[in-house]
Amino acid sequence: MSTSQPSHGSTGASGSEPIDLAVPQKNSVSLKVGMIGDAQIGKTSLMVRYVEGSFDEDYIQTLGVNFMEKSVNIRNTEIKFSIWDLGGQREFVNMLPLVSNDAVAILFMFDLTRKSTLNSIKEWYRQARGFNKTAIPFLVGTKFDAFAEMPDADQEEISRQAKKFAKAMKASLVFCSTKEMINVQKIFKIVLSKAFQLKLNMNEYTETGEPLLIYQQWS
Amino acid sequence: MKQYIRSADEEVQWSRFEQSLNGQRLVSGSSTTSTVSTATYLSDLDSSPDSDPSAFSSTPTSPSSPSPNRDKGQSSSQNSQEFLRLSVHNARRNTSLEVVTGQVDEPGSGSGSSSTSSTSSGSPSSRIRRRLSLRVPFLGFNRDAKSASQSEVPKQNHTQLNSNNGSPTSPTRIQVPKRLLEPSLLPLDESPISSRLTSLSLVDVELDETRTTGSPYKRINLSEYSLSSSSISSQASIPSCHRALLIPEILEIIIRYVDESNVIPHEIAQRRRKPLSLKHAMLIYGNAESARAAWSKVQREETTKQVRLGQLDESFFNGLYSCLLVSRLWHAISMEILHEKLHFKNETSWQKFVTSNGIANENKFSSRLPSVLVLHKIAEAKQIEVDLIGKKVGGKLKWLEFYTCPLIVPTRELLEGNSLTKIVLPGCSRVNDGVVALIAKMCPQVEHLDLRACDYVSDRGLKVLAKRCPGIKLLNVGRTQRGELITYRGIKHIARRTCVDTLGLAGCHINDRAIWELAIHRGPAIQRLSLNNCQFLTNNSIPRILGYTRNLCVLELRGCFQISDMRPIIQFKRYREMRGHPALIEGCELFELRMREAQWQMEVETSRQVIRDCLEWLYSEDSDVNYEKLRD
Ligand SMILES: Nc1nc2c(ncn2[C@@H]2O[C@H](COP(=O)(O)OP(=O)(O)OP(=O)(O)O)[C@@H](O)[C@H]2O)c(=O)[nH]1
Numbered sequence: 128m129s130t131s132q133p134s135h136g137s138t139g140a141s142g143s144e145p146i147d148l149a150v151p152q153k154n155s156v157s158l159k160v161g162m163i164g165d166a167q168i169g170k171t172s173l174m175v176r177y178v179e180g181s182f183d184e185d186y187i188q189t190l191g192v193n194f195m196e197k198s199v200n201i202r203n204t205e206i207k208f209s210i211w212d213l214g215g216q217r218e219f220v221n222m223l224p225l226v227s228n229d230a231v232a233i234l235f236m237f238d239l240t241r242k243s244t245l246n247s248i249k250e251w252y253r254q255a256r257g258f259n260k261t262a263i264p265f266l267v268g269t270k271f272d273a274f275a276e277m278p279d280a281d282q283e284e285i286s287r288q289a290k291k292f293a294k295a296m297k298a299s300l301v302f303c304s305t306k307e308m309i310n311v312q313k314i315f316k317i318v319l320s321k322a323f324q325l326k327l328n329m330n331e332y333t334e335t336g337e338p339l340l341i342y343q344q345w346s
Numbered sequence: 347m348k349q350y351i352r353s354a355d356e357e358v359q360w361s362r363f364e365q366s367l368n369g370q371r372l373v374s375g376s377s378t379t380s381t382v383s384t385a386t387y388l389s390d391l392d393s394s395p396d397s398d399p400s401a402f403s404s405t406p407t408s409p410s411s412p413s414p415n416r417d418k419g420q421s422s423s424q425n426s427q428e429f430l431r432l433s434v435h436n437a438r439r440n441t442s443l444e445v446v447t448g449q450v451d452e453p454g455s456g457s458g459s460s461s462t463s464s465t466s467s468g469s470p471s472s473r474i475r476r477r478l479s480l481r482v483p484f485l486g487f488n489r490d491a492k493s494a495s496q497s498e499v500p501k502q503n504h505t506q507l508n509s510n511n512g513s514p515t516s517p518t519r520i521q522v523p524k525r526l527l528e529p530s531l532l533p534l535d536e537s538p539i540s541s542r543l544t545s546l547s548l549v550d551v552e553l554d555e556t557r558t559t560g561s562p563y564k565r566i567n568l569s570e571y572s573l574s575s576s577s578i579s580s581q582a583s584i585p586s587c588h589r590a591l592l593i594p595e596i597l598e599i600i601i602r603y604v605d606e607s608n609v610i611p612h613e614i615a616q617r618r619r620k621p622l623s624l625k626h627a628m629l630i631y632g633n634a635e636s637a638r639a640a641w642s643k644v645q646r647e648e649t650t651k652q653v654r655l656g657q658l659d660e661s662f663f664n665g666l667y668s669c670l671l672v673s674r675l676w677h678a679i680s681m682e683i684l685h686e687k688l689h690f691k692n693e694t695s696w697q698k699f700v701t702s703n704g705i706a707n708e709n710k711f712s713s714r715l716p717s718v719l720v721l722h723k724i725a726e727a728k729q730i731e732v733d734l735i736g737k738k739v740g741g742k743l744k745w746l747e748f749y750t751c752p753l754i755v756p757t758r759e760l761l762e763g764n765s766l767t768k769i770v771l772p773g774c775s776r777v778n779d780g781v782v783a784l785i786a787k788m789c790p791q792v793e794h795l796d797l798r799a800c801d802y803v804s805d806r807g808l809k810v811l812a813k814r815c816p817g818i819k820l821l822n823v824g825r826t827q828r829g830e831l832i833t834y835r836g837i838k839h840i841a842r843r844t845c846v847d848t849l850g851l852a853g854c855h856i857n858d859r860a861i862w863e864l865a866i867h868r869g870p871a872i873q874r875l876s877l878n879n880c881q882f883l884t885n886n887s888i889p890r891i892l893g894y895t896r897n898l899c900v901l902e903l904r905g906c907f908q909i910s911d912m913r914p915i916i917q918f919k920r921y922r923e924m925r926g927h928p929a930l931i932e933g934c935e936l937f938e939l940r941m942r943e944a945q946w947q948m949e950v951e952t953s954r955q956v957i958r959d960c961l962e963w964l965y966s967e968d969s970d971v972n973y974e975k976l977r978d
Pocket residue numbers: 164165166167168169170171172173183184185186187188189190213214215216269270271272273303304305306307
């Protein structure tokens with residue numbers, strides 16, 4: 128039952144509650160991250176793992192471009208990563224601009240267990256830079272769990288090469304394992320800290336045999 | 347002015363008119379007056395062959411080529427011509443009328459251009475401005491063999507006309523509803539029209555409005571027009587004239603349509619006021635380029651103002667004036683329509699009107715009383731003249747405007763009739779509380795009352811107004827003098843008793859309490875507030891009440907120097923922006939500067955907060971495997 132109050136004025140416009148203008152609005156930070164690299168190295172897996180937390184052993188080839196969003200809410204701020212993942216087959220290279228244009232960071236990814244995928248980085252880097260010269264570069268080696276099983280000499284060799292590449296690219300270097308959840312979230316934390324030039328306190332790993340995490344050199 | 351064109355024979359009129367189509371009269375006309383309008387009559391197919399509609403139709407596929415003398419006539423005319431083209435098409439039971447208005451631009455050498463281009467034959471560039479199609483079902487009673495055999499052709503012609511859509515406006519189609527097609531209403535024989543059209547009215551006419559929004563033309567509402575037997579005229583003997591055009595009501599629709607484009611200029615609510623200086627423009631627009639553009643536009647406008655107004659006046663009523671020349675019936679109807687809107691913009695036309703309708707003339711003004719009376723900047727207009735005219739034309743006015751006519755005030759007769767909703771009297775310095783009280787008494791239905799620079803109007807006037815006119819939506823008592831006459835005491839009543847949503851209080855000595863009254867009593871209804879130079883307003887009103895007036899879309903605060911708490915104002919702006927209805931809040935240079943500073947401050951605070959939150963996330967624990975622990 129509702130009883131209407133006799134209105135003061137002739138039109139009944141009175142009595143409506145004022146809105147509170149001082150209610151703080153949510154701040155929002157939005158970052159686009161591109162992922163590129165050869166086929167079957169684990170790009171899509173990394174994205175799905177970070178956004179949804181799940182991991183699948185089966186390989187499903189990415190046709191064209193994948194896109195996912197991950198929001199992190201912290202107090203009054205929403206940090207939103209839009210992650211763009213390009214299929215590694217050469218035929219999708221024409222969609223490279225879609226992934227790299229106005230990305231804040233580009234993850235150049237390779238499979239730690241296949242040296243050829245590291246060598247491809249040169250070409251990926253050259254092409255992506257053509258579209259976006261300002262994106263913060265990352266060199267990301269995947270499948271660290273499998274890599275750790277490889278002979279020490281091979282590990283030594285790949286690590287040495289990767290460091291060399293990262294230096295040339297002025298990129299942060301991360302070895303990660305999607306499967307074992309090693310250095311997955313760290314990648315995105317580094318992206319944010321680099322984008323806003325915020326100081327990070329995470330330990331770096333620089334020794335062969337460790338999941339390399341080198342991010343302080345080029346800031 | 348009231349006399350019909352006297353002619354012994356209507357046929358003479360028609361032939362004169364036909365002649366004018368051939369261009370001869372046009373040429374002579376255009377040499378004397380700067381703009382000449384022509385009315386082109388396209389006869390229907392029942393008429394004589396030499397008025398073949400296709401010759402005038404603006405279609406490329408016109409089967410017959412235009413006659414040479416027409417070409418000559420048109421090409422020798424130099425000016426651009428307004429035209430009204432009317433075509434009637436018979437098809438079975440439907441009669442469709444099409445009215446097209448537009449402009450023909452004549453280049454110097456236009457001959458030999460009867461090409462297959464999409465422009466009208468013989469005239470290289472004809473711009474169709476508007477088009478009206480009327481379908482009149484009950485007129486298709488001509489069942490003789492002649493019209494039946496030709497009933498296919500007009501259809502074709504009709505579509506051709508419609509297909510010429512080079513114009514920006516698309517056709518407006520008016521259809522008479524099905525139920526008017528009752529068999530009993532359909533004519534079966536050749537009995538006089540009047541006997542069959544008794545009290546038929548064109549109600550609920552569907553109007554298929556396909557025009558883009560923002561078109562300056564209003565909707566045509568046909569519900570007002572009723573067909574009754576009484577007024578069917580007996581002038582049925584004009585040759586080559588379609589019957590449809592002999593029914594005054596149909597003719598009226600057509601002429602009214604022509605009149606639609608004769609918009610009496612009225613002040614449009616300004617979206618944004620001009621910047622006061624280049625620096626001010628910089629503060630408003632934020633970047634040098636658009637600021638400079640806006641500022642130079644202001645300076646340009648000052649020099650071209652005069653010219654623009656002049657041009658506007660020239661094109662006025664041209665369409666209707668040419669309708670006066672068609673025939674007696676056309677003249678009569680056009681005259682009536684002309685008399686419905688009285689608009690005077692110079693002393694001469696006002697004087698002429700006063701003389702012809704003053705004491706000397708005992709006649710009634712017109713069969714219909716005007717709904718509009720506008721006097722624009724007629725500084726010499728005298729009260730005695732208004733008294734006289736008021737007796738003649740008062741009674742049905744909906745819109746009364748004396749725009750800067752300092753010597754006159756509205757009379758009782760002008761305010762009579764309970765129909766006035768819009769009264770505009772800016773700069774009529776004789777308007778005082780007495781006049782306002784008279785308005786309040788005579789026009790309780792008034793919605794729009796503009797009393798800008800009516801310096802003698804005071805709180806007492808407002809109180810009476812508020813008491814008698816609860817329907818007021820717009821009230822403007824802005825002024826530069828005698829601001830002390832309008833205070834909280836008057837506004838209180840307006841806020842409590844009326845449904846005002848737009849209020850002009852520039853220069854009034856209102857205080858914070860007045861604003862609070864408005865916020866509390868009118869709150870969400872308030873849309874526009876002009877508070878320029880209300881020097882007594884402080885941070886205790888505007889910055890505090892914006893939460894109540896959530897629909898406020900224009901707020902003018904120039905010269906309100908005491909208002910310095912910008913934060914709530916910025917928050918309000920953001921609130922409106924987020925909802926997709928940005929509010930325009932205007933102030934002077936100092937105000938804009940304060941806004942900028944506050945905005946900057948708020949942005950700094952926001953980014954500090956963002957950084958703090960981001961850091962908190964960066965330093966927080968995550969679900970990555972802790973490699974150090976794994977190693978141990
Ligand atoms: N052992 C191990 N396998 C992984 C890891 N990440 C991905 N994989 C496997 O690698 C295969 C390829 O993964 P995807 O993410 O689909 O590869 P992609 O780079 O997206 O391939 P394209 O879409 O063709 O470019 C899948 O079978 C994954 O299960 C990891 O960290 N460790």
